[in-house]
Amino acid sequence: xxxxxxxxxxxxxxxxxxxxxxxxxxxxxxxxxxxxxxxxxxxxxxxxxxxxxxxxxxxxxxxxxxxxxxxxxxxxxxxxxxxxxxxxxxxxxxxxxxxxxxxxxxxxxxxxxxxxxxxxxxxxxxxxxxxxxxxxxxxxxxxxxxxxxxxxxxxxxxxxxxxxxxxxxxxxxxxxxxxxxxxxxxxxxxxxxxxxxxxxxxxxxxxxxxxxxxxxxxxxxxxxxxxxxxxxxxxxxxxxxxxxxxxxxxxxxxxxxxxxxxxxxxxxxxxxxxxxxxxxxxxxxxxxxxxxxxxxxxxxxxxxxxxxxxxxxxxxxxxxxxxxxxxxxxxxxxxxxxxxxxxxxxxxxxxxxxxxxxxxxxxxxxxxxxxxxxxxxxxxxxxxxxxxxxxxxxxxxxxxxxxxxxxxxxxxxxxxxxxxxxxxxxxxxxxxxxxxxxxxxxxxxxxxxxxxxxxxxxxxxxxxxxxxxxxxxxxxxxxxxxxxxxxxxxxxxxxxxxxxxxxxxxxxxxxxxxxxxxxxxxxxxxxxxxxxxxxxxxxxxxxxxxxxxxxxxxxxxxxxxxxxxxxxxxxx
Amino acid sequence: xxxxxxxxxxxxxxxxxxxxxxxxxxxxxxxxxxxxxxxxxxxxxxxxxxxxxxxxxxxxxxxxxxxxxxxxxxxx
Numbered sequence: 001x002x003x004x005x006x007x008x009x010x011x012x013x014x015x016x017x018x019x020x021x022x023x024x025x026x027x028x029x030x031x032x033x034x035x036x037x038x039x040x041x042x043x044x045x046x047x048x049x050x051x052x053x054x055x056x057x058x059x060x061x062x063x064x065x066x067x068x069x070x071x072x073x074x075x076x077x078x079x080x081x082x083x084x085x086x087x088x089x090x091x092x093x094x095x096x097x098x099x100x101x102x103x104x105x106x107x108x109x110x111x112x113x114x115x116x117x118x119x120x121x122x123x124x125x126x127x128x129x130x131x132x133x134x135x136x137x138x139x140x141x142x143x144x145x146x147x148x149x150x151x152x153x154x155x156x157x158x159x160x161x162x163x164x165x166x167x168x169x170x171x172x173x174x175x176x177x178x179x180x181x182x183x184x185x186x187x188x189x190x191x192x193x194x195x196x197x198x199x200x201x202x203x204x205x206x207x208x209x210x211x212x213x214x215x216x217x218x219x220x221x222x223x224x225x226x227x228x229x230x231x232x233x234x235x236x237x238x239x240x241x242x243x244x245x246x247x248x249x250x251x252x253x254x255x256x257x258x259x260x261x262x263x264x265x266x267x268x269x270x271x272x273x274x275x276x277x278x279x280x281x282x283x284x285x286x287x288x289x290x291x292x293x294x295x296x297x298x299x300x301x302x303x304x305x306x307x308x309x310x311x312x313x314x315x316x317x318x319x320x321x322x323x324x325x326x327x328x329x330x331x332x333x334x335x336x337x338x339x340x341x342x343x344x345x346x347x348x349x350x351x352x353x354x355x356x357x358x359x360x361x362x363x364x365x366x367x368x369x370x371x372x373x374x375x376x377x378x379x380x381x382x383x384x385x386x387x388x389x390x391x392x393x394x395x396x397x398x399x400x401x402x403x404x405x406x407x408x409x410x411x412x413x414x415x416x417x418x419x420x421x422x423x424x425x426x427x428x429x430x431x432x433x434x435x436x437x438x439x440x441x442x443x444x445x446x447x448x449x450x451x452x453x454x455x456x457x458x459x460x461x462x463x464x465x466x467x468x469x470x471x472x473x474x475x476x477x478x479x480x481x482x483x484x485x486x487x488x489x490x491x492x493x494x495x496x497x498x499x500x501x502x503x504x505x506x507x508x509x510x511x512x513x514x515x516x517x518x519x520x521x522x523x524x525x526x527x528x529x530x531x532x533x534x535x536x537x538x539x540x541x542x543x544x545x546x547x548x549x550x551x552x553x554x555x556x557x558x559x560x561x562x563x564x565x566x567x568x569x570x571x572x
Numbered sequence: 573x574x575x576x577x578x579x580x581x582x583x584x585x586x587x588x589x590x591x592x593x594x595x596x597x598x599x600x601x602x603x604x605x606x607x608x609x610x611x612x613x614x615x616x617x618x619x620x621x622x623x624x625x626x627x628x629x630x631x632x633x634x635x636x637x638x639x640x641x642x643x644x645x646x647x648x
Contacts, residue, residue: 239646246645275581447645
């Protein structure tokens with residue numbers, strides 16, 4: 001039987017909860033969002049003890065389905081003020097699922113500022129005082145905890161940014177090499193964990209116990225996963241070889257690459273930070289591509305980046321970081337950006353939020369565009385919690401407000417990803433309307449997707465609505481976004497659930513699972529005080545033409561307001 | 573007629589370390605013909621630009637065109 005544990009930080013009490021029927025077919029984002037809706041007052045201050053942090057593997061995690069090892073963490077976000085789910089690879093999700101843990105609900109706040117580690121093993125779960133790691137970055141934290149609990153521990157932790165409760169703070173998860181390189185990066189969830197006095201969760205598990213989902217037709221299930229794994233392996237070869245950086249040239253080529261604080265869509269030095277540049281570095285210095293971000297991933301788009309002395313610089317060096325701390329800050333030295341990536345992983349800050357914040361700071365004249373030494377200094381200030389560091393660590397919106405910058409690229413307070421919405425208009429609709437704030441993983445209408453022309457306003461509302469549903473389904477199941485936010489994935493999930501449960505689950509049923517969670521999330525946000533005015537891009541995207549294409553974001557507000565009012569595909 | 577094609581590492585259009593290559597095509601050839609000549613799997617191809625303009629696989633090429641072929645992407 002799968003279990004849910006409730007960890008009360010006030011009373012230092014851990015209880016096993018019965019799983020209500022309505023949670024049976026939920027996992028990942030579906031479960032975290034539903035529990036938040038059921039248990040958290042939408043009006044609560046996100047760093048108040050009454051907010052909760054929900055940690056949930058996907059419904060298919062540990063089932064043998066390919067690339068299904070994502071871990072969802074949810075809460076009311078201190079960054080957006082709305083509901084939040086951010087998911088990540090790493091080893092924790094699979095280990096939690098193997099222990100039969102469907103969710104951890106962290107509630108309350110430790111007394112007298114005492115700090116704790118939650119330790120989970122095959123036969124025990126306990127809160128232990130943390131006397132050694134508070135104040136350390138994620139890398140040293142992991143080192144200390146491995147000494148204490150063993151090298152093979154799977155660790156979920158916060159760095160100094162989470163301890164300081166910054167709105168850009170992440171929650172790190174150790175990767176397959178045991179490094180804290182994978183992060184639930186978005187929405188400041190690390191601040192919520194820090195506010196509760198919880199520094200880390202250590203999981204020690206070596207044997208398979210109950211899977212989250214009891215699979216009735218094991219052979220049938222295996223056949224579907226095997227065929228799907230083969231398909232993904234064959235069709236995602238370029239991601240395996242070159243990682244997410246492969247996206248860089250295309251987005252620059254169509255003029256949608258955020259550059260110089262979202263004032264331009266093409267970066268003149270793109271060749272120095274693209275997949276070619278990255279591949280050359282990895283080859284020359286003996287780094288690694290084709291690295292798995294979670295056990296059982298067949299896409300393997302991650303990497304390990306070494307310096308000239310073959311010393312480790314960073315792992316999981318991604319397109320979003322290369323753009324937002326690269327082109328967006330007009331920094332073209334890939335070694336410097338790799339170093340920034342490590343610093344962000346170590347302090348536990350979101351490379352995307354901080355990339356947007358530093359772009360804004362550059363526009364304000366705090367430092368020059370292209371000043372990589374200056375960026376390193378600012379990241380250190382965030383890590384050390386200086387006054388300037390505290391401002392930047394709160395993200396792009398607060399940074400822009402403090403320094404009077406008009407061009408602040410955020411929706412619902414969250415920094416925009418690396419696709420300019422004046423060029424990728426469907427992605428812009430997702431940024432505007434997703435309950436998560438500006439989030440590409442909520443439904444990214446890159447060229448070729450959704451049956452629409454990516455740079456025209458027509459058809460984007462329906463395309464965004466559908467791809468947001470497909471993406472939520474992936475997040476419920478623990479599936480990587482790169483398995484495909486598309487109807488084909490819905491069909492496969494329907495097949496897998498039918499075989500597992502021994503009852504017919506149609507693609508339409510699966511679509512409705514995603515639809516229902518979006519409705520729950522929007523309902524929470526409405527009750528938190530959000531209105532249609534929060535489903536908007538910053539005004540400058542409507543008025544400032546992007547130099548690369550001359551385009552503006554021209555999807556009408558009244559159409560944005562119909563995104564979830566129009567008929568959903570399952571109703572048609 | 574001659575067109576210039578820009579390399580992309582992931583498509584491995586050019587084996588040598590050149591950034592561009594010139595190819596000879598029959599007058600009236602389109603992008604698909606060009607991809608065939610380069611022995612490039614169309615299913616791997618995403619966005620195509622001809623002289624910086626977004627183009628389709630059936631767009632006819634003309635002498636002196638500069639073509640950039642990007643691989644299919646999945647986001648990132």
